[in-house]
Every structure is written in structure tokens, then in C-alpha cells.
Amino acid sequence: MTDAEVVVVGAGLTGASTAWALARDGVSVVLFEAHRFGHTLGSSHGSSRIFRRIYRDPLYLRMTAQAQRMWTDLQDESGTSLLQWTGGIDHGRMRDPEGIAAFLAEQPEKVPHELVSAREAEDRWPGMCFTGPVLFHPDAGTIDADATVTTFLTEAGRHGTRLLPETPVERIDVHGDTAVTVHAGEESVRAHSVVLANGPWMPDFLPASGLGIDLPPMQVTQQHVFHFPRREPGTTWPVVVHKEDMQVFALPSGSDGGPRPAVKVAQHDAGPVTTPGASAGGLDPSWRDRILDYVRAWMPGLEDVPVADATCLYTTTADEDFVLDRRGPVVVASPCSGHGAKFAPLLGQLVGDLARGRRRPEPQFALDRPGRTTGPRASAPVPG
Ligand SMILES: Cc1cc2nc3c(=O)[nH]c(=O)nc-3n(C[C@H](O)[C@H](O)[C@H](O)COP(=O)(O)OP(=O)(O)OC[C@H]3O[C@@H](n4cnc5c(N)ncnc54)[C@H](O)[C@@H]3O)c2cc1C
Known part of the structure; x- marks a missing residue:
């Protein structure tokens, strides 16, 4: 003892x-x-997770500010680079970028952000498609988990x-x-x-x-992530949250995407229910097809063959x-x-x-x- x-x-x-x-x-x-x-x-x-500040909830908004400071402290203290700044965008019919901007404008916790038109967004971030307004915020990036x-x-x-x-x-x-x-x-x-x-x-x-x-109540689901190489890896892509009928997130892959610049793309709002022992890394082809269809429709700047994939577990409360x-x-x-x-x-x-x-x-x-x-x-x- x-x-x-x-x-x-x-x-x-x-x-x-x-x-x-x-x-x-x-x-x-x-x-x-x-x-x-x-x-x-x-x-x-995995080598990539999103850091972002966009929440429609005052508590989480405050927490993103505290976390941002603490990431800086952790990197300084350890002498290790863990977070890369890329900026972040939110868009899509069901994502309501204008509603998010209105919410942010009312909050005491200030999060720098701007709304841009679909056309301007396509010029700024070539290789992605947009159909409506896009919310950009600069204090976003990727974390090497x-x-x-x-x-x-x-x-x-x-x-x-x-x-x-x-x-x-x-x-x-x-x-x-x-x-x-x-x-x-x-x-x-x-x-x-x-x-x-x-x-x-x-x-x-x-x-x-x-x-x-x-x-x-908590539900454990198996999430599938896929890494697609950039066709023209010139500019840095931001981290993305996009919601039409399904909610997708995308972010620079880091080392999981191989030596060429790649983007990790995954669905957030669905995944097969599982338990930790049961999933053991198996990949369901239907989830791959969904993400391939998404990439072809919305991210033509990515090659439509993933160079890597992985599964990971969400534990989600109601x-x-x-x-x-x-x-x-x-x-x-x-x-x-x-x-x-x-x-x-x-x-x-x-x-x-x-x-x-x-x-x-x-x-x-x-x-x-x-x-x-x-x-x-x-x-x-x-x-x-
Ligand atoms: C695919 C995916 C993408 C994500 N993307 C993002 C993102 O972009 N941004 C973001 O903010 N968050 C993201 N998340 C969420 C984030 O990664 C999780 O919130 C976080 O990793 C949870 O970590 P955890 O330590 O709670 O759980 P885990 O990492 O699962 O750790 C639990 C640990 O407990 C151990 N354990 C269990 N039982 C025992 C026991 N009896 N004795 C000893 N050890 C035990 C396990 O072996 C395990 O190592 C994502 C999650 C997934 C799955």
C-alpha cells in the first residue's frame, strides 16, 4: 500500500x-x-484536433479564452510546439453564421470575427465551395493531440x-x-x-x-476520420465547421496525413453506437463513401482518395x-x-x-x- x-x-x-x-x-x-x-x-x-473559439454559450466562450492562454503557457513551459494557428470558418444552411455573429456581438467575452460573402470566401480559401455567408475567426487552429x-x-x-x-x-x-x-x-x-x-x-x-x-445518459460512438491530400497546397486552409444536412468538420491533418499537406475530414453528428472493446479500429465502408461524396461536392481542392483513415470514440451526453x-x-x-x-x-x-x-x-x-x-x-x- x-x-x-x-x-x-x-x-x-x-x-x-x-x-x-x-x-x-x-x-x-x-x-x-x-x-x-x-x-x-x-x-x-492522432496528430490533429481543432482549437476554436466559436460557441453559442457564454460559459464555453469564457473557457476558450482561458484555454487559449493556458496552451501558450504549456508550450512555453515544455518548450514544445502543440498548437498551429490557421483561423477557422463556420458555414452552411444549418450552421447559421449570421446568427452566430449576432450572438457573439452581444457577449462580454470578445471573440474577433468577421462575416464574409460566399464569393469572397471562395477567393480567400480556394478549393472549398460556399453557398451562403461564412463566419471567419482568426483565433483557431490545430492541436497535436x-x-x-x-x-x-x-x-x-x-x-x-x-x-x-x-x-x-x-x-x-x-x-x-x-x-x-x-x-x-x-x-x-x-x-x-x-x-x-x-x-x-x-x-x-x-x-x-x-x-x-x-x-x-451517455452514448459511445465510433467516429471515422479521413485524410485527403491537397491538390494545390499553396495557402493554409482554416479549420472548418460546415452544416448542411450533416455536420462536417475539417482541419489540416498534421503528420497523420502523411508527408504531403492533407486535410482531415469527418462527420461530427453521427457514428455507429459501440463500446470500447467492440470497435477495435474496424472501419465501416459506408462512412467512407459519405465523406468521399462530401469531399467531391464541397472540397474540390482535395484529391478524392484518402491517404489515411482512423477511428476514434466519442462519448456524448444528451x-x-x-x-x-x-x-x-x-x-x-x-x-x-x-x-x-x-x-x-x-x-x-x-x-x-x-x-x-x-x-x-x-x-x-x-x-x-x-x-x-x-x-x-x-x-x-x-x-x-
Ligand atoms: C475523432 C475525434 C475527433 C475529435 N476532434 C476534436 C476536435 O477537433 N476538437 C476538440 O476540442 N475535441 C475533439 N475531440 C474530443 C477530444 O478528443 C476528447 O474530448 C478527448 O480526447 C477526451 O479524452 P479523455 O481523456 O476524456 O478520454 P480518452 O482519451 O479515451 O482517455 C481515457 C483513458 O482512460 C483509460 N482507462 C479506461 N478505464 C481505465 C481503468 N479501469 N484503469 C486505467 N485506465 C483506464 C483508457 O485506456 C484511456 O487511455 C475529438 C474526439 C474524437 C474521437
């Missing part, structure tokens, strides 16, 4: 960032990860975190409100609190744990809000619904503060928030 102040379960973006945030504050941490670090079975692998997980773990280890890969947590014993014992194989660690950052494993793990903590809450000494941290990566360093701080009892849970992210079984709010967050 060893002791720590906080045990973290899971080394995806959430668990790794929490260990980093706690350890740099001098907190003793033990982190258990069921698989090898950087594995591809969960939600945090693999490098970010590695950086969090390296920095956490440098600050003394005990990192235990390939050590699945099997049982958690709760002793009142301020102590737990976490059991994983030969290891048992007693701590003041435990952070569950199990990602898509959470909906099975938590009910089976016997901790008596109810989750809001309202698409995160779950960041605490019951006794157990913190439940599930920032997914397809939009958690951009907040990674901030989430480490927020979850670490919950674990130390330094912060009250945000009501919007509570386990038992009202209306948690209903569908998305009108102002529901947006992907990527």
Missing part, C-alpha cells in the same frame, strides 16, 4: 492534463492507465507523478468523504481523492464500480455538455461529446481543483444537472 494525494485513472487528454496540473502545483499523484501510453483505442490519439498527451505525461513525471501504464484500475474503496483506496493489480494506493478520467470506458466502469454514482463533478472523494471527469480537446490544459486545472476541494462543480457540468435526459439545448455547444 502506498500513499498519494490524488490518484488519476486514465491517461487520455483528461487524465494526463489533470496529472500535469496537479503535479506542477506540488501535489503527489499516481496515474494508472489500462493500456500503453498513447494507445489508439480511446479518444485522444498525441504530442499533447506526451507533453502532459512528461511534465507530470518531471514534477514527480508516478506513471503506471498497462495497469487497469479494478476496484475503488471509498472511506468517507476524504479518502479512497484504489486497487490495480499488485498496486493499492490510498489517497485523498480519485479522478476518474476513463473516457469512453466510463459508462461501463462507473456502474460496475459499485460506487453508487449515477452518470447522465445536451453535449461535459461532466465534471465530485461525489465524496470521487471526481468524475468526462469532457467529450467531441469537443473536449481544445480545453485540455484548462480541464486539467479545473479537474485538479475539484480533486483538491478548491473549486465547486460548475452546475452546467453537474452529474445531476436538470434536464439532463432531454436533447441538446438551443445554445448547445458545437464540435471540434
